[in-house]
Amino acid sequence: MKIKRVTNKTFVLTAAIGSILIMLMVTVNNIWSVQRTQTATNNAVSAVSSFYLEAMADRRAKTITNLISNNFSQMEKALTVFSDEGIENQDQLREMIGTIKYLLSLNRLALVDEDDIVYTQYTTYTGGSRYDFLSEAKLKDRVISTVFLYGSSTQLCLVIPADGLTMMGKSFKACFVQIDVGDIVKLLAFEEQGRTDFAIYSKNGENLSDTKLGSIILEQNILDVTSKVLSDEEWDELQKNFEKEEAGNLTFKQNDTEETLYYVPIPGTGWQMVVLISESIIHEQIRGVSEQNLSFSIRQIAFTVIVLIVFAAILLLMLRRISSVQLQAEKENSRNFMSMANTDSLTGLRNKHAFSEYETSLDKSIRDKAIENVAVVVCDINGLKHVNDTLGHAAGDKLIKDASVMLCEYFSHGAVFRTGGDEFVIVLKGKGFDTRDEVMDEFNRKVESNISTGDVVVSIGCSTLTEGDEQLNDIFKRADKRMYERKKELKAMGAITRDT
Amino acid sequence: MKKSILNKIFLISVPLIAVILVICLVIIPKIKSGDNDVENKTETDSGHKIEKMSTNDDSVRSAVDFDHELSKYQPKKDHYNFYFTYKTVHAWWDAVALGMEDAQRQFLDNGIVITYEYVAPNGASAADQIERLNKAVQGNYDVIGVDVADEELISPVINDMIDSGVKVMTFSSSDASADCKRIAYVGNTHNYEDGASLTEELCKKLDYKGKVAILVGSAGAPCHEDRARGARDTLEKYDNMSIVAVEYDMDSVDLAYDLTKKILADTPDLDGIICCNMSNPVGAARAIIEKNSKAVIVGMDHDKEALQYLKDGVIYCLGVQDCYSMGFDTIQVAVMIADGVYPGSLYPEKSEMMTTLIFQQDAGAMLETLYGDISR
Numbered sequence: 087m088k089i090k091r092v093t094n095k096t097f098v099l100t101a102a103i104g105s106i107l108i109m110l111m112v113t114v115n116n117i118w119s120v121q122r123t124q125t126a127t128n129n130a131v132s133a134v135s136s137f138y139l140e141a142m143a144d145r146r147a148k149t150i151t152n153l154i155s156n157n158f159s160q161m162e163k164a165l166t167v168f169s170d171e172g173i174e175n176q177d178q179l180r181e182m183i184g185t186i187k188y189l190l191s192l193n194r195l196a197l198v199d200e201d202d203i204v205y206t207q208y209t210t211y212t213g214g215s216r217y218d219f220l221s222e223a224k225l226k227d228r229v230i231s232t233v234f235l236y237g238s239s240t241q242l243c244l245v246i247p248a249d250g251l252t253m254m255g256k257s258f259k260a261c262f263v264q265i266d267v268g269d270i271v272k273l274l275a276f277e278e279q280g281r282t283d284f285a286i287y288s289k290n291g292e293n294l295s296d297t298k299l300g301s302i303i304l305e306q307n308i309l310d311v312t313s314k315v316l317s318d319e320e321w322d323e324l325q326k327n328f329e330k331e332e333a334g335n336l337t338f339k340q341n342d343t344e345e346t347l348y349y350v351p352i353p354g355t356g357w358q359m360v361v362l363i364s365e366s367i368i369h370e371q372i373r374g375v376s377e378q379n380l381s382f383s384i385r386q387i388a389f390t391v392i393v394l395i396v397f398a399a400i401l402l403l404m405l406r407r408i409s410s411v412q413l414q415a416e417k418e419n420s421r422n423f424m425s426m427a428n429t430d431s432l433t434g435l436r437n438k439h440a441f442s443e444y445e446t447s448l449d450k451s452i453r454d455k456a457i458e459n460v461a462v463v464v465c466d467i468n469g470l471k472h473v474n475d476t477l478g479h480a481a482g483d484k485l486i487k488d489a490s491v492m493l494c495e496y497f498s499h500g501a502v503f504r505t506g507g508d509e510f511v512i513v514l515k516g517k518g519f520d521t522r523d524e525v526m527d528e529f530n531r532k533v534e535s536n537i538s539t540g541d542v543v544v545s546i547g548c549s550t551l552t553e554g555d556e557q558l559n560d561i562f563k564r565a566d567k568r569m570y571e572r573k574k575e576l577k578a579m580g581a582i583t584r585d586t
Numbered sequence: 587m588k589k590s591i592l593n594k595i596f597l598i599s600v601p602l603i604a605v606i607l608v609i610c611l612v613i614i615p616k617i618k619s620g621d622n623d624v625e626n627k628t629e630t631d632s633g634h635k636i637e638k639m640s641t642n643d644d645s646v647r648s649a650v651d652f653d654h655e656l657s658k659y660q661p662k663k664d665h666y667n668f669y670f671t672y673k674t675v676h677a678w679w680d681a682v683a684l685g686m687e688d689a690q691r692q693f694l695d696n697g698i699v700i701t702y703e704y705v706a707p708n709g710a711s712a713a714d715q716i717e718r719l720n721k722a723v724q725g726n727y728d729v730i731g732v733d734v735a736d737e738e739l740i741s742p743v744i745n746d747m748i749d750s751g752v753k754v755m756t757f758s759s760s761d762a763s764a765d766c767k768r769i770a771y772v773g774n775t776h777n778y779e780d781g782a783s784l785t786e787e788l789c790k791k792l793d794y795k796g797k798v799a800i801l802v803g804s805a806g807a808p809c810h811e812d813r814a815r816g817a818r819d820t821l822e823k824y825d826n827m828s829i830v831a832v833e834y835d836m837d838s839v840d841l842a843y844d845l846t847k848k849i850l851a852d853t854p855d856l857d858g859i860i861c862c863n864m865s866n867p868v869g870a871a872r873a874i875i876e877k878n879s880k881a882v883i884v885g886m887d888h889d890k891e892a893l894q895y896l897k898d899g900v901i902y903c904l905g906v907q908d909c910y911s912m913g914f915d916t917i918q919v920a921v922m923i924a925d926g927v928y929p930g931s932l933y934p935e936k937s938e939m940m941t942t943l944i945f946q947q948d949a950g951a952m953l954e955t956l957y958g959d960i961s962r
Contacts, residue, residue, distance in 0.1 A: 180701060203705060208694070208699070208700065208701045208702070209686075209703070209704060210702070210703040210704070210705065211683055211703070211704040211705060212675050212704070212705045212706050214675045214708065215676055215679075216677075216680045216683075234957055235680075236677070236681040236684055236888070236909070236910070236956055236957070237650070237652050237681075237684055239684075
């Protein structure tokens with residue numbers, strides 16, 4: 087199986103593409119999430135708003151029911167008081183009505199006698215034409231009546247029969263309280279603090295509370311207005327529910343304005359409590375939440391992108407650094423290999439291989455006539471074989487090292503090469519060339535003195551570039567010949583040689 | 587070599603990252619701003635709709651003034667007790683009563699307690715009124731108010747009461763006779779003119795030719811008789827207008843209905859009916875519908891059913907009186923009379939109350955003004 091090699095390029099490309107894909111995925115995922123959340127929220131709103139409206143309508147209807155119930159209960163108590171007080175004239179009756187009104191918190195408490203004369207705290211008036219519930223000679227049961235007064239005032243009248251109540255020589259037929267629907271509206275508005283629109287309607291859809299319901303129905307007759315925006319079926323159902331005093335809900339739309347309402351009957355009154363919320367209000371509430379989510383998502387995306395960018399940048403920088411270090415190491419290795427190939431491990435001098443490269447380079451200069459002054463000094467250690475044989479290779483190696491040190495010391499301006507076991511070559515250029523004679527004299531003197539002391543003895547022969555030389559080897563040959571001549575001289579002076 | 591690869595990657599990555607940033611920062615907000623556009627449009631539309639649907643008709647609404655404040659007059663006592671009696675139990679006087687109750691509440695707010703009786707028989711009766719007045723004289727009332735049921739019979743009774751030191755005023759629909767000693771009158775002072783104006787409208791509608799009937803109301807009731815007189819005098823001006831019947835319905839809708847049917851039976855080609863009170867336009871309209879007559883009805887007052895007939899075109903014209911103001915001013919004047927303040931700079935002997943003629947196009951606004959909902 088062929089295994090594809092993973093290069094740095096492949097790795098970086100993969101990392102970059104991967105990062106971009108991740109960023110794209112995060113972005114697309116967030117956009118999708120936002121859209122999906124909005125859709126889901128809209129669907130949820132419909133369900134929740136219906137539930138919310140139902141609860142609102144029920145609570146308001148319950149408030150009115152409790153109000154009615156409390157008033158009936160208080161009126162029953164009031165009747166008991168009237169029976170027990172033995173009231174003899176109208177002044178006493180008015181005072182008593184005032185006291186009971188105050189004590190029992192009854193609004194506009196009134197008594198009605200058999201002639202339909204209505205007695206209140208301040209007035210006594212004929213009530214037959216004002217109150218339909220007085221049309222019957224005798225009331226059989228409690229009555230909840232809606233009274234429409236001249237001047238648009240709508241009143242809720244709660245009536246109880248006053249059987250057996252006799253005062254001032256007259257029989258009384260009823261006791262009632264009269265509550266302005268406007269006061270009921272204030273009570274309901276206070277309870278709900280105006281969070282939703284509500285209105286109270288009669289069975290035929292007229293607005294009894296004079297409150298504004300949304301932006302389509304306003305203060306108008308709900309059945310009249312909805313007949314224009316609902317289908318015939320929906321409107322028939324609404325009308326029937328109003329007529330039969332049943333609860334229900336509906337949603338309607340006009341000119342891009344969508345409104346949802348819930349209606350619930352208020353038992354005994356013939357009224358429908360209607361609570362409405364418009365789509366814009368729902369969306370206003372939800373928009374706040376959505377905006378928060380959206381804002382959070384945008385921040386999340388931006389943060390993720392920034393983190394990924396920083397992460398990618400760090401990765402790339404690290405890769406660059408790693409690559410740089412690797413490159414440096416490889417260069418070093420290369421230099422080391424190169425150095426090892428050109429260096430003599432024993433003396434640390436450049437070896438024969440290095441000399442060959444150097445020779446090649448100089449040959450070109452010689453051929454090109456690019457160089458004029460160059461000298462080659464050929465060196466050979468005297469008696470190395472003797473030392474190896476007699477004192478061992480370690481002593482031989484020491485002799486080589488001492489010789490190399492000595493050569494480097496004297497020919498400090500030359501390139502010193504160890505080209506063989508006991509052979510060295512020195513190439514002199516520049517200052518080394520100019521001072522060759524003095525240096526060689528000094529060196530030879532030292533060598534000669536070493537013969538007597540048993541120190542290192544090195545035979546050297548020097549030659550310079552002359553007319554006709556075509557390569558370094560031409561100079562080398564002449565220098566080598568002189569070195570042998572010098573070797574003979576030193577032998578004559580007592581120096582140890584191969585032959586010794 | 588390696589450096590150049592890294593540089594290439596940088597060059598590719600930067601534009602890609604820029605594109606992603608653009609997606610994040612531009613497209614997402616666009617989704618959001620798209621939602622806002624829809625909602626703003628909704629708000630604009632709904633606002634526009636509200637403006638289109640609002641209606642107003644100040645001239646009709648000013649026919650009845652429901653916004654009253656007490657005059658600067660400072661009552662001398664902190665408690666007043668009045669007695670008021672009127673012709674008959676009827677919604678017209680309930681409207682007057684509401685104005686009285688408003689004044690009573692405002693006095694109470696100022697620390698002045700006003701108690702009163704406001705009573706009437708079930709049918710108009712001068713005898714009943716005399717009996718009530720005689721009883722009231724025995725009571726402890728600061729002022730007695732009378733809506734005169736019959737000026738000939740009641741005026742002498744009022745004079746006797748005044749002579750005996752009782753403070754008596756007349757109010758709402760009918761004043762006493764000119765020689766009566768009553769202290770002041772708060773109510774309609776132009777019943778004759780109301781009858782004449784309604785009849786003039788009828789004549790104009792009939793192009794000044796036709797047979798008409800007059801439903802007067804209660805016999806002897808000054809307001810009804812004055813209107814009928816105004817009607818007769820107006821009709822006499824036109825040669826081609828003739829009166830075929832004059833009937834008294836005694837402020838009864840049912841009787842007005844029966845009388846109209848009888849008139850229609852006698853005169854099938856009846857062209858118009860002049861109704862002088864609040865009951866008879868309703869009775870006449872019912873009969874006209876039942877008999878499918880083309881007779882044109884003009885009449886008085888603000889009965890809800892009558893206003894609905896006006897809206898439907900069954901009644902041609904109605905004269906609406908400002909009952910609320912009558913009731914409110916009656917209480918204010920009664921307080922001053924009780925304090926011994928007589929007509930002069932503070933109030934006139936006869937107050938001026940407005941009557942407004944309204945037609946089919948005004949009926950909706952009037953129904954809404956008086957009864958809150960035109961659908962009922």
